[in-house]
């Protein structure tokens with residue numbers, strides 16, 4: 522059955538569009554029938570392509586990021602099966618938007634899927650970081666999205 526996933530960060534120009542790109546490739550490799558999108562809790566970059574530093578770091582790993590930033594909206598809780606947030610601030614903002622307790626149960630933290638990085642409790646915002654920050658984000662997302670794909674094949678929440 523087709524599943525839909527919405528990745529969420531703050532600006533929707535660094536972490537969540539990168540997660541979208543990473544997950545798209547995994548879905549293709551593993552023939553998973555997924556609808557994938559991303560959004561931000563802050564709408565100040567709406568309409569923009571991902572940050573050029575993230576596009577460049579992602580391109581070096583073969584991901585082409587073409588998403589246009591948008592703000593998350595309440596209807597996203599109807600449209601998506603899972604909403605995967607990058608950090609606790611995103612979690613709080615998305616949780617506040619949830620129209621019901623069942624809707625709130627669709628929210629997951631990316632950190633839940635970081636099996637190769639067990640000490641990490643969030644995906645750090647790279648916006649004010651140097652190059653290395655963007656590489657760290659991609660490392661974490663490649664780990665998390667791989668595990669998320671495993672979860673989708675066998676949905677047991679640990």
Ligand code: 4NP
Pocket residue numbers: 530531532533534535536537565566646647648
């Ligand atoms: P993102 O990074 O949440 O990973 O897209 C950020 C992008 C923009 C801003 C903060 C974080 N900003 O403050 O404009």
